[in-house]
Amino acid sequence: MVLHRPCEAPPYQPLSLGLSRQISSDCLMKGALALVMIAMRAQSSSFDVARMVRELRGMIGTRARKAYQPHYEQVVLRLNPKGEPSVDLVIVRGKRLYMSRRDRPMPNNPSPFAMILRKHLGNSRLVEVEQIGFDRVVLLTFEHGGGQYKLVIELFRDGNVLLLDDNDVIIQPLTHAKYASRALKRGEPYSPPPETLDPRELDKSGLDNLLDNSDHSLIRTLAARANLGRIYGNAICSAAEIDSDDPADSLEDSQRKALSESMNNLLGELAEGKGAYIWFEEKEGLKSWNSAEDDPQARDSASGV
Structure with missing residues (x-):
């Protein structure tokens, strides 16, 4: 898959698309528009929440x-x-x-x-x-x-x-x-679900510890152990130019730094609500999108909508 640059998001307004249709700095898969993709998702992610x-x-x-x-x-x-x-x-x-x-x-x-x-x-x-x-x-x-x-x-x-x-x-x-x-049940004190790791608080040393103690691929480690999910995990790997199927504990220090920086950048954009990422299944879709940027009708066609 190919990751496209963040797109400009509309300014915040009450009842904006961010809440009324659940569109956030999420990713588009197979070139579909964010609005369509998020509306079809079965459940919200922690980032959506x-x-x-x-x-x-x-x-x-x-x-x-x-x-x-x-x-x-x-x-x-x-x-x-x-x-x-x-x-x-x-x-x-x-x-x-x-x-x-x-x-x-x-x-x-x-x-x-x-x-x-x-x-x-x-x-x-x-x-x-x-x-x-x-x-x-x-x-x-x-x-x-x-x-x-x-x-x-x-x-959940x-x-x-x-x-x-x-x-x-x-x-x-x-x-x-x-x-x-x-x-x-009625009359019982409410207990929230067991606390999970918050990737927004994961620093470089914490990320190193996760990678060193993982026996799985990088994407599986980021998705499950770092609590990022596959969409955001893939986005971070793509931006860092690292193969998501590489063993998590095999990354060199330079790759780990790039991964940590990519994660911080993406999480910062998600927190600030500045834009969205677009996923294309292959490079031809990205080329079609880039060539159609000034033509909304052609751009929708390139997205497969």
Whole structure:
């Protein structure tokens, strides 16, 4: 695969593509447009979640009005920004969340879970939005005269949405679940998933330690042990001009420095939201794209869209 340079991203605006359609500094595979590729992804990555959280922080101060459950795997929380039309925070269990002002049909009778959300969050103010560690977990904190409540959105495996009280005790989960290290059921203290390595905090010595203690290929090591995933791992290898199939512990010092620099550059761009990367399956696709840069119609054709 061939990695193309970052593309200029549109300036940030509320309800921008970054959140409403989950487009971030992600990669395009087989020349497809980012919008198409990200929309089709089955689940969000930790990087996607970090970008969602960044944009959701623009909604701090809005009030929660109503909650709906139009589908058993979908929860909608209606927010009311001051002086603006209301906006829906749509949560698709285990997959994604996004903001929308689309007029969608809602059930006439709210589900039991939606009723509980209305009871505790109605007219509360969103005061904090955070990502738990580097996991695919979003924590929304709401506040009103009755106290503080938290809404936990887990976007991995089958996913879950949980309402917590101000002591982090589960008031109600969307789905009861039990795992080896934690139980998600009413009345239990909420325990987040076991902490994973955050590649944004991985320095050169930490990277060296990962590579030296790996018996696998470079891409497998970056994807799994460095928690980068295959898309970002491949992007970093390509930018560093290193074969991703090389054994991880075989890299020379100069290659390790290039890899560390490539990783820092990409993670910095992802954090700042400056652009996107495009993947082409072969060099001919890149040549077609470059020759069509001034012609949007030809560029779409080169991308296979």
